[in-house]
Amino acid sequence: MLRKVWAGTAVGLLALSLAACNNSDTGGDGGDAGSGNEPIVLGFSQVGAESGWRTANTTSIKESAAEAGIELKFDDAQGKQENQITAIRNFIQQKVDVIAFSPKVETGFETVLKEAKDAGIPVILTDRAVDTQDKTLYKSFLGSDFVKEGRLSGEWLVNEMKSATGDVNIVELQGTTGSAPANDRKKGFAEAIAKDPKLKVIASQSGDFTRAGGKQVMEQFVKANPKIDVLFAHNDDMGLGALEAITAAGKVPGKDIKIITIDAVKDGMQALADGKFNFIAECSPLLGPQLMELVKKVNKGESVPARIETQETTFTQEQAKAALPTRKY
Numbered sequence: 102m103l104r105k106v107w108a109g110t111a112v113g114l115l116a117l118s119l120a121a122c123n124n125s126d127t128g129g130d131g132g133d134a135g136s137g138n139e140p141i142v143l144g145f146s147q148v149g150a151e152s153g154w155r156t157a158n159t160t161s162i163k164e165s166a167a168e169a170g171i172e173l174k175f176d177d178a179q180g181k182q183e184n185q186i187t188a189i190r191n192f193i194q195q196k197v198d199v200i201a202f203s204p205k206v207e208t209g210f211e212t213v214l215k216e217a218k219d220a221g222i223p224v225i226l227t228d229r230a231v232d233t234q235d236k237t238l239y240k241s242f243l244g245s246d247f248v249k250e251g252r253l254s255g256e257w258l259v260n261e262m263k264s265a266t267g268d269v270n271i272v273e274l275q276g277t278t279g280s281a282p283a284n285d286r287k288k289g290f291a292e293a294i295a296k297d298p299k300l301k302v303i304a305s306q307s308g309d310f311t312r313a314g315g316k317q318v319m320e321q322f323v324k325a326n327p328k329i330d331v332l333f334a335h336n337d338d339m340g341l342g343a344l345e346a347i348t349a350a351g352k353v354p355g356k357d358i359k360i361i362t363i364d365a366v367k368d369g370m371q372a373l374a375d376g377k378f379n380f381i382a383e384c385s386p387l388l389g390p391q392l393m394e395l396v397k398k399v400n401k402g403e404s405v406p407a408r409i410e411t412q413e414t415t416f417t418q419e420q421a422k423a424a425l426p427t428r429k430y
Contacts, residue, residue: 140172141400144192146202148229149180151277151310152338153366157430158203158228158386165389171396180277182206189213193220199396201225206279207232214238223399227388229281236407240399243391243409247285250382253415254286254333254361255293257380261359262300262331269330272322273305274315274343276335282384283307286335286363303329308339315339319346334362337369337381344377355379365416367428373421381421383413386430 143166147159159175166173174197178184182205192200193216200222204210210231217224218238226242262269271294276283287305294300304322308314315334322329323346332347334340340362347354354360354377362369365383372378388411398405416424 140170141199141396142172142174142195142197143396144174144176144188144195144197144200146176146178146185146188146192146200148178148185148203148205150177151180152312152336152364153368153430154336154338154364154384154386157366158388161387161389161430162227162392163389165393169393169397171393178205180205182209186210186213189217193217193222196220197222198400199223199225201227201392201396203228204231204281205229206277207281207284208279211235211238225392225395225399227392228386231281241395241405241407241409243388243395243411245282245384245411245413247282247384248289248292250282250363250384250413251286251289251291252293253289253382254363254380255290257415258300258331258333258359258361259294259297261379262297265299267299269300270326270328271300271302271331271333272319272326272329273302274308274318274332274334274339275305276307276310276339278307278309280310282363283310283335290333302333308334308342310336310338312338312342315342316346317342319343320349323347323350323352329358331359331361334360336384337362337364337366337372337378340378341368341372344372366430367425370416370421370425370428373416373418374425376418379418381416383415385411385413 145162150156176188185202185205189200190213200217211233214224224239226239228244230242275287303326306318308318332343334343340360344354347358352358359379361380362378363382363384365381369381373381395405
């Protein structure tokens with residue numbers, strides 16, 4: 102009887118051993134797994150929640166990660182570069198499979214990116230780029246062409262003002278100082294309006310991409326400059342804040358002061374449909390699905406393009422009215 106018990110136990114242990122070996126096989130059908138049946142772990146550092154665009158971007162990333170079966174470690178830097186650097190170092194210590202982030206500014210990330218590279222963790226830039234000579238520090242940059250957005254905004258204004266007589270006074274609400282969208286949108290706009298010498302930027306200041314910042318700076322612009330014909334805001338939220346300052350000054354937004362913005366979030370599109378804005382160049386925040394596809398490819402060691410541009414458009418008042426009913430953000 103004792104001999105039979107030991108024989109049965111041995112068979113059971115052998116079966117368990119074989120099962121364990123089969124489960125540890127990294128081939129299997131793990132799908133999006135980082136190894137075997139383990140999910141890919143993505144560390145993502147978001148720059149903050151400064152605008153409606155950013156909120157929509159965060160939602161897209163979180164929902165897309167869940168749909169793709171990717172484990173997301175999400176960090177909100179609350180608008181501070183030092184918080185992003187700390188978050189990336191934490192991701193390195195946690196040995197995540199891939200790191201992605203939307204940089205607060207273009208410079209100052211080289212050291213921490215080198216740390217990620219040395220740790221063998223691939224990095225993807227989303228929405229905003231970094232300024233570095235070493236392009237091996239990241240695998241790909243997924244985002245908009247900010248120079249193009251600024252240029253399209255300026256080209257619309259050149260066409261809109263082609264029959265105007267006398268100088269056209271423009272004030273500019275810049276985004277966060279040193280950030281890629283602020284630098285590039287300013288550059289693209291300036292290049293476009295240079296074609297018409299009567300278009301003059303008389304004041305330009307950062308509103309930090311926030312409604313409060315847009316309102317505060319526009320209040321200063323209106324007080325210091327009695328004749329303002331055009332406002333170019335680097336995003337919808339600053340433009341929406343500026344609306345309050347323009348109205349409080351007794352002027353009619355969209356008529357007394359033409360308003361050009363970038364992003365095309367729902368509140369901005371509504372202002373355009375209502376005639377308070379005049380033109381919007383789109384910058385889509387819905388990068389989540391494309392990002393998760395990139396994460397999967399990078400994790401497998403596949404080759405990916407160094408630059409992936411999102412597809413976007415522009416809107417006039419009538420186009421905004423048509424698009425609003427099905428707008429997702």
